[in-house]
Amino acid sequence: MKPDILVEQHNKELEELYKKAEKDISDKVAEYNKSQQDKFYCATCPLFLKSHEGYENAEIKIMFFGQETNGWGDYEHGKTIEEIINSYEEFFISGYCYEHYRSPFWNGIKQIIKSLQERNANKKIGHLWNNIVKMGYNGKNFPHKFYDDIVKPHLNKIIVEEIKILKPDYIVFLTGPDYCQIINDVFGTPERKPVEGFKTNELCEVVISNEKMPSVKKSFSIYHPGYLQWKGKDVRENYFNKIIEEITQDIKN
Numbered sequence: 001m002k003p004d005i006l007v008e009q010h011n012k013e014l015e016e017l018y019k020k021a022e023k024d025i026s027d028k029v030a031e032y033n034k035s036q037q038d039k040f041y042c043a044t045c046p047l048f049l050k051s052h053e054g055y056e057n058a059e060i061k062i063m064f065f066g067q068e069t070n071g072w073g074d075y076e077h078g079k080t081i082e083e084i085i086n087s088y089e090e091f092f093i094s095g096y097c098y099e100h101y102r103s104p105f106w107n108g109i110k111q112i113i114k115s116l117q118e119r120n121a122n123k124k125i126g127h128l129w130n131n132i133v134k135m136g137y138n139g140k141n142f143p144h145k146f147y148d149d150i151v152k153p154h155l156n157k158i159i160v161e162e163i164k165i166l167k168p169d170y171i172v173f174l175t176g177p178d179y180c181q182i183i184n185d186v187f188g189t190p191e192r193k194p195v196e197g198f199k200t201n202e203l204c205e206v207v208i209s210n211e212k213m214p215s216v217k218k219s220f221s222i223y224h225p226g227y228l229q230w231k232g233k234d235v236r237e238n239y240f241n242k243i244i245e246e247i248t249q250d251i252k253n
Helices: 003-034 081-093 096-100 104-119 144-154 156-166 177-187 225-231 233-252
Strands: 060-068 125-133 170-173 191-194 203-207 218-222
Touching: 003 081, 003 144, 003 156, 060 104, 060 156, 081 096, 096 104, 104 125, 104 225, 104 233, 125 156, 125 177, 144 156, 156 177, 170 233, 203 233, 218 233, 225 233
Parallel strands: 060 125, 060 170, 170 218
Antiparallel strands: 191 203, 203 218
């Protein structure tokens, strides 16, 4: 199927998925936000993805997971799904995140993709960004009660559906060990296999059932790039190079 047809089909499937999810959370989030005296603690919009031709046309597809989205636009009762999805397009697909956000997270993804493409020049590599916590709030990190009451029961399940729709070949969780429990919540406590030279909590292969992710060949979990930058350039390069090496080796097998 042509990439443009796949883009249209997959985005339609994603939109239907998000409509159902939004129906579940709309009143609950509005009630939660109303109870917050400080806007700092109000929920932001959920992270709803959108595919594009660069991804659908790629021979190797990678989905990167961050932690949660803070400051992703206020979640207003009645805000349309299209408006929320368009935020993803304007921020990520347009390349705005790479041009205007010099953060360790975006620099890390950019570096990994660039190196993978250089090492696999005969394969076109495409990628998407996702978050393991689909809805954050305006402050730093997310309130656990909000996660337990709204995100976990209503939004975690759509991640598996997103993966089934978008069919990435590889997944990289740039989330660090503090988010292991969230990955467990979403994927049913997957096995974690150590990668040579690293402890399991530092860098590991996350073995998730084919039933949940039929397209995915391998998944890896690694420290958040912000932490790696704090540890120093040599440490960061060591981690990134290992991820690149593991994926490249699998591509060539």
